[in-house]
Structure formats: C-alpha cells, structure tokens
Amino acid sequence: MALKHSSALPPEMLRVFETLPQPYLILSPELYMLTASNVYLQLTNKTRVEIEEQYLFDVFPKMPDWSSEEGGIAFSLNKVLETLQPHQLPVTRFDIPDRDDPQQLVERYWETSHTPVFDAEGEICYIIHHTEDVTKRVLAERALKNSLYKETQAAATAERLGKQIEKLFAEIPAQIAIVTGPDMVYEFINPRYKTDLFPNREVLGKPLLYALPEVAGQPILDILQHVYKTGETVAGNEINIPLADEVGGPVKDHYFNYVYQAIRNDDGDIISVLSFKYDITELVLAKKRLEQNEKELLALNYDLANANAEVQATNEEIQSANEALHATNQELFRAQESVLRLNDALEERVEQRNIELFNAQAEAARERDRLKRFFMQVPTGICVLDGPEMIFELVNPAYQQLFPGRDLLGKPIMEALPELDGTPIIDILKRVYYTGNTFEGKELLVPLARRVGGTIEDRYFNFIYQARYDGDGVVDGILVFAFELTETVLTRQKEKENEQRFRFLLNAMPQQVWTARPDGSLDYVNEVVCDDFGRSMDQILGRSLQEFIHPDDRQHSSKKWKAALQNGNEFMVEFRLKFHNGEYVWHLARALPLIENGHIRLWLGTNTNIEIQKNNEQKKDEFLSIASHELKTPLTSIKAFNQLMQRTSDMHKLNGFIQKSASHVLRLEKLINDLLDVTRINAGKMEYNMEPFSFLEMLKDSIESMQQATTSHQIILEKADDVIYTGDRFRLEQVVNNLLSNAVKYSPEGKKVLVNCSIHSDGSIIVSVEDFGIGIEEKNLMRLFDRYYRVDNTAMRFEGLGLGLFISAEILKRHHGSFWIESTPGKGSTFFFRLIPDTATKATPVADSDTHYQDDTIIIKYNPKHNRLDVDWIGFQNLESVQHGCFKMQNMLIKNNVGKVLNSNIHVLGNWSEASDWGNTEWFPDMEKAGLRYFAWVHSPSVFSQLSARKSIYALKGKLVIEFFTDVKSAEEWIESV
Structure with missing residues (x-):
C-alpha cells in the first residue's frame, strides 16, 4: 500500500520520538500519523500498528460539537498549516474508548499544542502534536467547586439548626439537665435549670451527690439510677425534692412534675439520663394551704356546737356569733371553691404545658437526628472533639475517609493521630478551646499518615475550628470542618516552581528580556533590564521601550516598531539604550509576536548588548x-x-x-x-620557551639594540640589579623593546630615556622605562593595553598599529607579572612592570586568628568598637596575593558577623589590575552573600591603581554600597555614619 503522506521520518528519528517521555504524535502535512511516542500510545490506548500511516481523524473521529469558533484539533491543525505558526489549544474535552470496554467512551480532558517543523525551503514537513491528559486536574477543580458549594450550604443549614436548638433549650420554661455515667455527672443544664433552682451553686461537671448532697437517701436518686440501669422512661407528678439554694444553706421543699429518659449511643448503650422537670412548688403549697383551711374550719364548727349547748342563755351573743360564723363559713366555702377552680385550671395548664414540652422534646430529638444525618452525609470532613482531651465524639464518613483504616471515635486526638505532636495544630486547637475564638486555616500544611503505621505525608487542608458551648456558655468541645487540598496545592506549587524556574532562566540570561502587550507597552522585564536602567520593575512596566532609546536612534526604531505592531512581522533593530549611569549602550533588539486565533497576544523580545562589538x-x-x-x-x-x-x-x-x-x-x-x-x-x-637567563644581560641587549636604531635619544640604564630569571627571554625582550620604542616615539622633543631595574625586598623584579614626552591623560591610561588602541588615533602623528602594548601585556600576564603606568600630560610617562622569580619569598603570616591576620602583604583586624573589619594592603600585589588576602577577609567577615569593611590601599605599591576582573565577577558577589553591606575603599596614590579599583566594581548589582576615598579619615567618617 502506498503512503498517503508526503513526509517520512528516518529510522533514527523514529526511535528518538518513540522513546520520548512525553505524549507526542508526528503528523504529515496531510495529517497522516507517522509515529508516536510510547507514552502517547499508552495514553490513548492504541498500538503502533493502529496509528502508523493512518489518517488522524479515521483513528480519532472529530467530536460533533467542535466548531471552528470554539476551536478543536482540526481547527488548530488548519491554523498551523495556514499561518505556519505553532498553535496552542485551550483545555478540550475528547473522550477515548474505555480500556476494558472499547465500546464505551471515557471522559477525558486535554491540553494540546501543534508545532510545525520546516524543511530547507521553509515548507512544513512535519507537525508535532503534543497533548497532555489534564482530566484529573479538571475533575478535581470541578469537584472542589461543587464540594465547596455543598459545604457552604451544609454549614449554613447546620448553623441554622444549631441556633434553633440552642434557642429552644434556652427559652423553654422547664428545667432540663443531662447527667452522664453511673456517678450521674452533670454534663448539660439549660439556663432555666440554673436560674430557677441553683442561682448560687455550680453543678456543671460535678457528680450529682457531690453537687447536691441533700438528695442522698431521697427517692429521686433511686429513680435516676433505675432509668440509667434499665433504660425505662419514668414520669411522675408532684415529687418532693428537698434542695438548698446554696451549698450549706437551708433545705427547702421543691415539687416537680418530671420525666427521666435514658440517652443511648450509636451502639445502643446507655450513657446518660435526660432530666425534664417542671417546678410546681407554688401550686402544691397552695393546695396544702387549702387543705389546712378546711381542717381549721371543721375544728371551729365542732367548738361552736359545744359552746351553743353550754350558753343557750346568751342567745343574742350566740346568734351574733352564729351569724359571724356563718359569714365566715360562707367566705371559707367561697375561698375553697376558688382554690379548687384554681387547682383545676393549674392542673389543666400544667398538663397542656407538659404536652407542649414533650412535643418540643420530640421535635428537638428529630432536629438532632436530622442534624446528625446531615453531618454524616455532607462530603466535607466534619468531626466533634469533646473536652480538653479533645476526644473524637463524632466523625462523619468524609472525615474518616481522610484516615482510612484508623480508629478515631472515642480516642483523644493525640492517641488517634500521634504524628500531630509538636505541630502547630495542637496549639491551635487548645487556643480555640480555651479562648472560644474560631480559627480558619487556608491551605495549611499538616504532616499526617493516612493509615496506622503509614508514611507521614505533607498534606494540605482548608479547615475551621469552632468552639462548642454548653448551656452556660462554657466551651466543652470543638467542631472541626476539614477539606483536603493536597493535590491542588501540590499542582499549583509545581506550576509555581516551573514559573520560578522559567523566570530564573530569563534572569540568568545575559540579555535584556522583555514582553510587551499588542500596543507595545511593556508588561514584563527581567532583572537585567532593571539593573541596566537602574529602575524597579514597577517603574518600567506599562512604559514603552522607545522612552529609553537614544534620541538620535528613536525615530528609526519607532518607525520599525510601529510597522511591526501593525503587520505582526519580526522586529529587529540596533539602537542605544540609556543606562542608570547616564551612558548610552548599543543593543541589538529582536522581538517576535505570539499570535493566537489570528491576533497578536504579546511580543517577546530580547536586547543584546553589542557595545563591545x-x-x-x-x-x-x-x-x-x-x-x-x-x-x-x-x-x-x-x-x-x-x-x-x-x-x-x-x-x-x-x-x-x-x-x-x-x-x-x-x-x-x-x-x-x-x-x-x-x-x-x-x-x-x-608559544613560550621558559628557561633561566640573566635578566640584566637581556635588559642591556635590548637597550643596545634600541640605541643603535635611534640617534635622537640617549637611553640610560640608571640602576641595574642582576638576577637569574626563568622565563621566555625572547618574549620579555620584546616587551622591553616595545616600551623603549614607545618612549622614543612619544617623546619627540625629549633627549633621553631612563631605564631602571631593581630587586625588591620580596625578591620581585621591578623594571621602569621613563620618557619626557607628550604624557597620557588619565582617561586613556586603562585603555593603553587594549588591542588596536592608540592615544593619538586621529592625527596619526606617530607610526605603529597600536598592538605593541597589548602584546606586551599578554606576555607579562603569561609570566604572572603585573604592569602599570604613571603619567603627567605634557611632562612624560613611566611604564612599569613587575616579575616574580621562583626564588622570591612567599608571604608568611605573623598573626592568624579570627580577629587578626597579618603578613607582608596585608593586615586585617576586627574592630569590635565599630563592628567592622579594618584592612591595610601593603607593598606590591599580584593576583595570588590579592586572592589570598580577600579570602582571609571574607572568612573573618563571616566569623565576626560584620557587614562593614574599611579597605585601605594607601601603602600599596604598583598595581594589581590583573585581579580586577576576578574581584568584580567573583569576590564582591561572594562577599555580599557573606553579609557585606558597606565597603569604604581608600585609594592608593597610583592613578592607574585607582582606575583598576573602579574597574573591579563595574556593573556590580545588589545591595552592596561601595564608596571611594583618598584618605582614611574621610572613609572612617562615612562608614561610621551608615
């Protein structure tokens, strides 16, 4: 069968794509599948035979609801073929056959991109299709959204029901209490129980006999114990319970209509007794008073009858007494009838109130059952922690699912979840319990194991800890609402890490990197841009890059930029950008547009520093x-x-x-x-030929050779110490010849050139060549040793290519030597170089501690009074001595925990320019990391050394502040003031 596509991949490329660790598919421009990675085949449940050389949509049919407006794989591929640009699809649903039942489709969501690959003629030869299964993320986000909504609704309902129950218990005109355990410990009392019965006594949390010792031996105690043991509900009327208003106070009779009912746990075991009483003391006492009046009336009638028989002679008095007695009797009968009617009314009201109370009790029980069912069914993890030990009193299935296989109910939290010991969670729970303040945690990290003995994982939760109150408003537990967000947080952390890594890569790039909106305003710049412009990112964003361009370049750049914005073509131009020091630096700018759906989304650009070029x-x-x-x-x-x-x-x-x-x-x-x-x-x-030779003999040969070549100047060897030096005599003679030649060339009005060669106390060779010519301005000193540089380029008064000093500098560096210049314009110049023979002495420390170091080249002391390091460099320096002293300084800075250094170079001889690049790129950044913040640099007398010093801090970034001084006193005043 002939291939239906126009492209084919070589075998080695096939193998590369097949083993890629990401899901990739390679398509021909005609959308035939050439190959796919193994990961892609696993992801789509396809074999290589099923896809190779097959038309894409024969194997993966188009979804019917994919339209070009909404986008889709077909749309994206056509976009790539039309625009020749990569295209990224938003998250798209594309269902695939179930692995176990291919006739059924499984819901899947994908992030897909298509990238064209071009041949040498710029035509598309392949399209790389990359897709990533993000189903878990999409479904997790959807589930999270639904769960949060349900959680919000459930919390509102629970709060409403809770408030209704609290209101019912607080306002009901009865005394309600719950006593727990065989000792009948008061676990709950409602407000009426407290105010009506024991306003001056504390009973909550105390056993019954301890709280109310006066009930010992009373029938009420036997009734409560009977209910607790048998579970039988007991109800009665007018029971007498002697009670005192306060501990040790007089006992008073109280009468109640009552109901005692057992409370069982989920296993059916009796754990508490509910006491529901209605105080009818006043009613009972009124009935007793009525009965007493009736007894007194009967006794009075009996006495009157006896008196009537004895004193019949006194009829008027008897008649009067009878009348009085009759009136009294009538009044007593009327009072008796009133009392009986009142008793009937009270009994009727009490019966009605008892019915209402029983109905309220039943409704409260039903509400509790509904609330419990709600807690058990809500998808958010809910539990109730009881008492200061925080015992798991209630755990709903969603909360238990957070810890599969772990027994929580009835256990203190530290026993059930011992890995919480030492974490902030325990302290937070205690704070909620003892203060009553609600705590809400957002994405809090909690190290927890899912199973007993399992691995402790970093898990993230949203949760609420809310105090639970008893009837007296005292905290007796904590309600916990928890929702695990571990997968979401880890996914976001990974995305953040990827973004940080991307930003790190952008900031690590030496070029300026920026992005701009379609209108050209900057919306991102890397740190290089901020450092170069001397502005923060906030000060740059929203502005146009054109604002920082040199006025002479702005018109040309602006014209090309506007054209690029209009037509979406590549923007490339050279211009000068203004840096923070006011200097303009040449850059090559290049920007490309990111086009989505035919519209420019943003511009990605770089500015490459081409000043050196x-x-x-x-x-x-x-x-x-x-x-x-x-x-x-x-x-x-x-x-x-x-x-x-x-x-x-x-x-x-x-x-x-x-x-x-x-x-x-x-x-x-x-x-x-x-x-x-x-x-x-x-x-x-x-090439260098390192051999021992007489340095003085080499010097004399160079002078003699140059003297023969010139008749205008006398070359005088003023001082000449001899030493056997190991090096390349020919190359070093080339250095001397170049210095002598320059001395003659650049002193046309002079008559002599002075040469000196001396051996320093450290064994090094110091050579100087002095002329009395035109001299060199300070601004040109550091550039003399650059390639092609000539002080007088334009006038061309002096012959030569400007290469001699550059070559000489390289030869001296190869010999680990140093060089410097002292010059006065109009008076002349002196060129120096220094070489260190193998026989030269090494610096030996005479003090080496954490607070004091000293050798022949440097003295470093810790100044405790001003909490700084005082450093004094001595004599000649080279790269090795500078690095040694700097490392000692860095070590003492760290050990003494200081951030200030007073660095004096007043006693430095010569120059250490070869160490300036190392100081700029390595040492100063390391010192800043070690804690250095302020550095007072006192210059050496040499102008050349001063220029080298400034070169060593060129383009330093960060928080380090460096100031230069010409005397120690000024440097001390500054560093003490910061």
Missing part, C-alpha cells in the same frame, strides 16, 4: 585605516629605493639606498610579526 568594529575600521597606511608606507619606500638602486651605478649611493631599504624591510617585518602575535594570542597558540 560596536567598539571592536570601530577599532577594526580605525585599525584597517592605520594598517593600510603603516604597511603601505614601508612598501612604498622599499619600492622607491629599489627603483633608485636600478637607476644608479654609484656604489656609495647604492649602499645608502640598500641600508634605507633594509630599515623599511625591518619595519615591515615588525608590523607583520605584531599582527601574527596578536593572531597567536587570540588563538591561544602563543
């Missing part, structure tokens, strides 16, 4: 001009002398022409050799 181009242009002139001059002269030699037969003239021609040949040879040496240095192929 620009300078090198300028120097090369200047050098080519000089080189053409310098090379042409001796060639022209040689050609002219050759023509003269051909025309003359005069031997005297012929010898003169030959000598002059030979001098030009030597000059041409020197120019060519300089060019060759530079080429060798750049290629790292400069």
